[in-house]
Amino acid sequence: MNRFTPYLPALEKALRKIDSWRSQFDSSDEVSDIDSDQIDSILNNLCDRLNGNYPFHHPSYAGQMLKPPHPLAWLAYSLTATINPNNHALDGGPPSSEMEKEAVQELAKMVGYGDTYLGHLTSGGTIANLEALFVAREIHPDKSIAATANAHYTHRRMCRVLNTEFLEIPVDEQDNPDLNFIKDHADQIGTVVVTMGTTGLGVVEPLSEIIELAHKHGFRIHADAAYGGFFSLIKNNLPKLKQWKQLSQADSIVIDPHKHGLQPYGCGSILYKDPAVGKYYKHDSPYTYFTSDDLHLGEISLECSRAGASAAAFWATLQLLPLSENGLGSILKKTRSAAVTFSDLLTDSKQFELYQQPDLDIVGYFKKPDGKKLTDVSRLSHEIFEHGMKAKPDSGYHLSLFKVSADHFTTRFPDYKADSESVTILRSVFMKEEHESFIPVLAERIGI
Structure with a gap:
């Protein structure tokens, strides 16, 4: 039996419940006659096309960072997508915006930020890192952003987008960053990116040692934990426990729920230790969103439209698999x-x-x-x-x-x-x- 098959009755039941809510308004939601044969033909063609994928679902696939989402995440995403809420603002999706805030709060607790932080979900890790580097540039507009030679290429690319100097930190033959290079260039550096799980071989970089240099020289730390972030749940079982214990000292952290968080693409996240960085996102929209005085998610994000379905899927998954050692x-x-x-x-x-x-x-x-x-x-x-x-x-x-x-x-x-x-x-x-x-x-x- 396929891993998704047992969930189909639950999805059908949930869809009927959502349709019951829709029917409270009027019949405008009713669709015209559907050609079932045409729909079947299109979906059959789609299945044939999808069969061209590699078997991402099977353990014989051990290639790239690809796997299906948890069935509950897929169900919650599909269900919410029938409404298609937009988490740019509370008006665009009141329930899914609240779910996003609750899910992000759990992420903040996981990394040790506690109750004082700023954060939200993004459409992926690339955009999440762009937001982190954007804030880094705003805080130190005349300084470089530095990352090791093993860091994801997105950092160098996004520095070009931001028109900010990128400084590559050399690594030795054991993938250790050259700490002397950081010391020698400390007066040029505004933020150092530390990768907690490189996309190449999953190397966890020496966060604790770089934090010591940051305290001495005054630069910021951004932890790119897009791949490795959820491993902080089992840090006591990992070889570099010392580094994971320091994660809460980073000024910003990126984690991708669409990797080890069991979510569909795209679902990334960005967290800031100091909520005051929200001032760099300040904007004014002259035509929308007047029904709530609360801070809406679009006011702390570079993205505008964002899928409320992603927030609902992540929130639902965390109800089943909480962010704890025995959960996820x-x-x-x-x-x-x-x-x-x-x-x-x-x-x-x-x-x-x-x-x-x-x-x-x-x-x-x-x-x-x-x-x-x-x-x-x-x-x-x-x-x-x-x-x-x-x-x-x-x-x-x-x-x-x-x-x-x-x-x-x-x-x-x-x-x-x-x-x-x-x-x-x-x-x-x-x-x-x-x-x-x-x-x-x-x-x-x-x-x-």
């Missing part, structure tokens, strides 16, 4: 367990090599070639990657590829010959809870 954290424990088990198999393997111990649930690795050359490593990585996608569903798999500089690779594995400037290794993202029990099967299919 129970799923993160399984994804982390999958990564650890897979890493242990790689460590014991005679055919494969673990690139580095994972901080979260993303694992980098490669097959050992007969010759100790980087080009051979890259060739084998591509062969394994392509073989998995061409195999039958009952024996196939989907991985991703990750490019590493030759210097970084040979520092970790000095017996390899650097016959190219970079090397391609394999990368697996174990973000589905089903991965925990599927790891032995996946490892066998890959040949580990």
Whole structure:
């Protein structure tokens, strides 16, 4: 049985309840005659088109950061979308705006901000980071925004949008930021972006050490926890506990519910430690939203129209899986367990090599070639990657590829010959809870 099938009766019942509410007004909501055959034909065609996707739902897919939302999130989103509220303002969606505030409050508690903060949901992590960098520019208009070489490319790109200087912090062969570089350029820096789970290999950067420098030199800290943020729920089970304990010291934090928050695309979030930054969003709309004197969400967001359905879906999910170690954290424990088990198999393997111990649930690795050359490593990585996608569903798999500089690779594995400037290794993202029990099967299919 499909994971969504048991929810269909609940969705039909909820739709009927919403229709009952609609019918209280008049018959203007009634639609003209529907050609059922045409609808069936269109949906059948859609299904055929959607069958061209990779199996994001299945644990044999361990490639990119993709997975279906929780069925309850999908149900709540679909139900709310029939009304199509706009969370730009209370007038556009009174209930879903309140749900957004409640959900964001739970996020603020999770990161340790308590009751004093400013925040809202966004259409994704890119926009959330843009908002964080926008505030960073407004606070320090004449200074740079700095991020490491491992940070997501969105930061460099958004600095161009904001016409703000971007400063790249070098990292060493173990992905550690050059703290001396930060010290030497501290007078130029207004905000440092610290990534809590890079999108490459899930590296958690040294937040605590950079916070010490911030206190000394006076720059701000933005924590890009788009991928890793929800792992703070199980920080006691992670190797870099010290860094997670400092998350509440960041001036702003981005977390993506559409990743480990089990939400549909797009649902990001931005949180600010100091609610006074709301002054940078101040605007006046001359024609709308006069029914409420309360602060509406559009007054603290760069975005205008935003889907109330996203807020309802996230809110509903948190009713089922609260932001606690035993709530949503129970799923993160399984994804982390999958990564650890897979890493242990790689460590014991005679055919494969673990690139580095994972901080979260993303694992980098490669097959050992007969010759100790980087080009051979890259060739084998591509062969394994392509073989998995061409195999039958009952024996196939989907991985991703990750490019590493030759210097970084040979520092970790000095017996390899650097016959190219970079090397391609394999990368697996174990973000589905089903991965925990599927790891032995996946490892066998890959040949580990």
